[in-house]
Amino acid sequence: MKKSKRPKTPKCEDKVDYISKLPDHILLLILSRLPFTEDVIRTTTLSTRWTHLWTSIPSLDIDHSRGHNPPKTFKNNKFKKFVHSVLANKSIDLESFRLCCSNHYNMSTIRQWINAAITRNVKLLELKFCPKNECKDIALPNSLITCDSPEILRLHLFTSRLSMPGLIGFPSLRVLQLTNAELYHNDPLQDFLINCPLLEDLSLINCLLEELVFLVINCPKLKNLGIENRNKADYLKFEPVGLCGAILLFCPELVSLEFAGHIALHFSFLSANSLKKAVIRSEDTLLEEFSYDPKGDTIRELYSEVKDVESLSISHHFVEALHLPVSFPKLKTLELTIDALIVDSIIEFLKCLPDLESLHLVIQQRFCNSTYGSLDQEDRRRILTCRLKRVEFSEFDGGYTKLAVAAFLLAHGHALEEMVFSWSNEARYNAFSMEILRGVSSFPKASSSVKVITLLRTDSGN
Incomplete structure (x- = not known):
């Protein structure tokens, strides 16, 4: 008796790659949902069509500590080449570029990466780094500061000193967050903020403000302000002035104020009519340590400014x-x-x-x-x-x-x-x-x- 033969499945149906048949814009949408750029690049093993497709995604997130095979980290030269390759496609604009490289690279290398992101009209730029040579100040490249594209800038500088260029600002910047940055003098910072005409959201987190008696924040369009200092050792470093002797705000459109950590001795608004929300997380709670109760006075000053929220x-x-x-x-x-x-x-x-x-x-x-x-x-x-x-x-x-x-x-x-x-x-x-x-x-x-x-x-x- 002859055995019945099973019909063969046509080869074209046996090896169909349905994902690769999707149009590019759908594939790019899928790739963009992956959390890290390293994960996106790994998808190139799925299909030869994907080999170069990932270079067109509009959001890049790269961290030196993740490497290709976590928890192993990149070797420095390998990571350097990797970042250059990721930024190589200059024909595609970037929505966001996040980079964490700690203190493995000097400023000349980091400036090259920043310039590469700028040439791709990056809108959100988030950088976590400090110079390989800790004695050097961090000076932001002029190409970044005068560029029209950045709308959001977040800098985490691991207590490195940031040199703020006076009388120069970001023409399109809406959000600025500085974390663990040491600002050598307040005047350049104040001049810098004045020259960010569209700034709406400002956060200063654990920033050291040396030689500072008054911090004047003059931002006519600012809507959200957050100031946080949770390192009391750093706060006391600058006594008797402290983190700052006084904070003076001229932000007539300010809607939200968040103040956390150790506070200034004086805090006042030139205009607070628009303020709707206030978050005050002061850690100066042991008021009895101060015989003249300066923090109590500051709290009462703050109350007078936020009582209509x-x-x-x-x-x-x-x-x-x-x-x-x-x-x-x-x-x-x-x-x-x-x-x-x-x-x-x-x-x-x-x-x-x-x-x-x-x-x-x-x-x-x-x-x-x-x-x-x-x-x-x-x-x-x-x-x-x-x-x-x-x-x-x-x-x-x-x-x-x-x-x-x-x-x-x-x-x-x-x-x-x-x-x-x-x-x-x-x-x-x-x-x-x-x-x-x-x-x-x-x-x-x-x-x-x-x-x-x-x-x-x-x-x-x-």
């Missing part, structure tokens, strides 16, 4: 430094970080916020249960009955005191619409969240429509 993020140390009562007539949203539940001062502060609609509590540790009793005073209950609609507990762990505060807010918040418990510990969330939710759902509630929600947030954004 609609959104405020502070710690209870900020509240303690104020002279209550105070007035925040427009405040709708408050994020309050608490290291210890100082009920009297916090409740008295909340009484100053008649139109508060959203309260975000970050309670960082367990507290003595004895403080909870003072919440039951009649005049303190009334502060939550008018407009408070939403309460969120961040970094929730099911602790007794946090539940006691939640019970109080539910019992007396007649306008409450939503109470959210945000867990950061996944194991505790999986083990206890549903049990806690059932318990909280049984608490007495002043509002019949309030929703109780429990969720897991593994980072600040999700």
Whole structure:
């Protein structure tokens, strides 16, 4: 008996490469979704058609520490050739170019890479490096500063000294972030900022401002300002002036201000009418160390500048430094970080916020249960009955005191619409969240429509 023959699959159907048949713009869209340029280049092994296609992607992200085969790193010469090859296609404009090369290369090499990115009309430029010779200042190439294309510039300089060219600025720059940069003198910085006419977003993170008495930020178009200094050793290095004796802002369109770390002795606006949001994370919390309380004076100066904001993020140390009562007539949203539940001062502060609609509590540790009793005073209950609609507990762990505060807010918040418990510990969330939710759902509630929600947030954004 003859065996029946299985029909052969046509060769053209047996080896079809459906991905490579996609048009170039679709393939480039796929490649652009890969996180790192090194990953994009590895795709060239999939198809000969992809060998040079990757050179046309508009976003490049290169890190010396990643190398071709993590965790092994590039050898310096190999990495240098690699970056040159990545930037070689001058016919395609760049949306973004991110480069981290630590201190492996001198400034002449880094300038070549910056110039190559500029010739490709890069819009977002992010560089993390410091010179191989630490004694040399970092001078940004004039080709970069006078170029029309960069709109976003982020420099992380590992405490290297940055030489700011006076009377020259980026004509199209909207966002500038300087991290760990040592600015030798404030005047060139101020001149530089004045000559960035479109600057809307400025961040100075752990920057050392030597010989500085006044930092004047004169940016007519600036909308968002962030200043952060968390290295107290560096802050104290410049006593008695400190990081800076005073910060003077002329930013009439400023909408958002974020100040974190160790603050200046004086802080004032020439115009703050447009300010809507303020985040103040001062780490100068041990005010008793200063016999004349300069930080308390600064906090009160800050209060006078931010009292008309609609959104405020502070710690209870900020509240303690104020002279209550105070007035925040427009405040709708408050994020309050608490290291210890100082009920009297916090409740008295909340009484100053008649139109508060959203309260975000970050309670960082367990507290003595004895403080909870003072919440039951009649005049303190009334502060939550008018407009408070939403309460969120961040970094929730099911602790007794946090539940006691939640019970109080539910019992007396007649306008409450939503109470959210945000867990950061996944194991505790999986083990206890549903049990806690059932318990909280049984608490007495002043509002019949309030929703109780429990969720897991593994980072600040999700």
